Amino acid sequence: MAPYESDDTTTAAGPEEPGTGRRRAARYVVPVTVMGVAAATIGLVPAIADSGDPDLPKITAEQLVQKIAESDVDRLSGTVKITTDLGLPDLGGLEDGIVSGAAGRGEGGSSADPSSKLTELASGTHTLRVATDGPERQKVSLLEDAAEYSLIHNGKDVWGYDSASNEVYHATVDETAGKPEHQPPATPKDFAEEALKSVDDTTSVTVDGTAQVAGRDAYKLVLEPRQSGSTVGAISIAVDHETGMPLKFTLTPASGGAAVVDVGFTKVSFDRPAASTFDFTPPKGAEVTEDGELDHGREHSGKPENAPKSEEDLAKGLDGLKMLGEGWNSVATFDTGGAGLPAGEAGGDLGGFLGSLGDQVKGEFGSGTVFSTRLVNALITEDGKVYVGTVTKDALVKAANQGK
Known part of the structure; x- marks a missing residue:
């Protein structure tokens, strides 16, 4: 447990319990919609x-x-x-x-x-x-x-x-x-x-x-x-x-x-x-x-064959999730296994539309797009990696450089 600051009480943090990392990940990782916009945290x-x-x-x-x-x-x-x-x-x-x-x-x-x-x-x-x-x-x-x-x-x-x-x-x-x-x-x-x-x-x-x-x-x-x-x-x-x-x-x-x-x-x-x-x-x-x-699958949805067929498939993909940094500056990262979000002419109309929703960034990791809410920011790179956290855009770029 973290230090408590009050008039007369202070305790030190104890050893991390099993599953704490996953709970911490749950605080920062958010679903990314099909439009590539990071959603919510609480x-x-x-x-x-x-x-x-x-x-x-x-x-x-x-x-x-x-x-x-x-x-x-x-x-x-x-x-x-x-x-x-x-x-x-x-x-x-x-x-x-x-x-x-x-x-x-x-x-x-x-x-x-x-x-x-x-x-x-x-x-x-x-x-x-x-x-x-x-x-x-x-x-x-x-x-x-x-x-x-x-x-x-x-x-x-x-x-x-x-x-x-x-x-x-x-x-x-x-x-x-x-x-x-x-x-x-x-x-x-x-x-x-x-x-x-x-x-x-x-x-x-x-x-x-x-x-x-x-x-x-x-x-x-x-x-x-x-x-x-x-x-x-x-x-x-x-x-x-x-x-x-x-x-x-x-x-x-x-x-x-x-x-x-x-x-x-x-x-x-x-x-x-x-x-x-x-x-x-x-x-x-x-x-x-x-x-x-209920038809939770996408067999007849017209989605590409390599698209995730269900939320379960997406969750399995998150088994490779890693955490960079610590505490409130933690950034969750995982690989979608896809081609990321093509920008500019290479992405055509869709790439241009997605690009208009976010900010284009570059770094040692390559290039990508940062999608922002008032709390959660998500960086999706052109090679399909995702970095998500309740941190600033600069912190996401730094995390992506470190995770390269």
Whole structure:
């Protein structure tokens, strides 16, 4: 665990546990869409108070982290507001087709499939209703203007329902396995736990006063990179002083400006939700698609024969992933095995279009294109290597030179 900076507590980082490298990679590696644009990562930043600064007993950073770890809240219901602004380039609506296509919509797909519907959370502002009753029952509802999408886990059944299209998705899971992989991170706790896994000795961890979130008194835990060169500004978690449950987090990049990600409860109750909350029966006339019926492959998609046939194939390719640097300046790199992104005349119209979305760079590694969001930058070289991190463009070029 990284050093904790508070009035009276400091601890040194311990030995790295097995799997820490992969977790660290998960923090920095992001999917690259078919247009070559790096997507998202999650983080937090200090501006989290709803109102007031409650007078709470003094607590150290180490004690507050421990309070989160010991929190045993497994029953709750409430409303969560999520705002995401990664600053992706404007593709004039083309990105909607990219996202739906990458998620497997189209022939053999379903609008109720969680892998397609919940990609909407990657941008804009959304309101979610959430409920949890232990590891076997969860419900997340995405509220839309004139419709609602719900994802329900109740025992062995996972249901997705899109009221706009009256389509239903159904899958079964091991009842003893806890929350299914279909369930997205939907509460501040989900994001806070992932952020805390990434804490190491390159991170400053402090307590920065108190806040009030969803009518509850909370402490503010702040994580900040010790290194320069990261695009991350700071991470702040509002922690309920009674239960240790994270109530809110927000993300602003080091460059400042509006939050990249802001996730927090606007209402929350720790009472047990009614059992009927998790009941679901497909409405009359609804089209029901079983998970095994979905066409997740690309046999008939018209893709090149050497293109990845599924997300599983892409994941296997990431087995060769390597990490360069350390801490917040870590850069993940892997080889796509392809020809990269041709630029200029060699790339034709497609190369010119892709080039317009990024910045052309050169170095000892050769040449490539850097695609940027407000937090994550990705360098794709002409020989098919990818470098991704929450670091500046110059840091990516430096990493590519070192990894040559």
